[in-house]
Amino acid sequence: MTERPPIALDWLPWNHTFGGNHNFNLILANGGTMYIDRGKPAPGLVEKTVANMADVSPTIWWNVPRGFDILVSYLDADPALRDSFYRD
Numbered sequence: 001m002t003e004r005p006p007i008a009l010d011w012l013p014w015n016h017t018f019g020g021n022h023n024f025n026l027i028l029a030n031g032g033t034m035y036i037d038r039g040k041p042a043p044g045l046v047e048k049t050v051a052n053m054a055d056v057s058p059t060i061w062w063n064v065p066r067g068f069d070i071l072v073s074y075l076d077a078d079p080a081l082r083d084s085f086y087r088d
Contacts, residue, residue, distance in 0.1 A: 006032035007088065009058045011040055011049065023062060032059075041067030050074050050081060057087040 008027055012019025027034045035056045039049030041064055049071070063071070075082045 001026070001030040001032070004059070005030050007035075007056065007059045008032065009035045009037050009049070009052055009056050009061060011037040012062070018062070041070055043070075046070050046074075050078075053081055053085055057084045059088040061085075 006027060008023065010019065010023050012023060014020040014024050024034065026032075035052065035058075037049050037052050039045045039047065039052060041049075046067075049067075075085060
């Protein structure tokens with residue numbers, strides 16, 4: 001990460017231990033870019049994450065297991081989303 005600053009798309013709140021202490025500070029310490037994702041790993045909200053991924057190709061992406069599970073069906077169905085997600 002020190003050679004190539006990370007690009008993250010993150011929905012965790014910064015008052016959450018992992019969201020603030022790990023994610024935000026990792027981006028800050030490595031001169032990266034963090035895009036705020038208003039989606040969440042839940043029906044009706046994950047679509048916002050999918051739309052954000054069409055605009056942002058993250059180099060690192062964190063989520064809970066259910067978030068990865070939900071995203072798989074979108075990646076399977078949409079080659080353009082899959083290309084964007086795995087680009088970097």
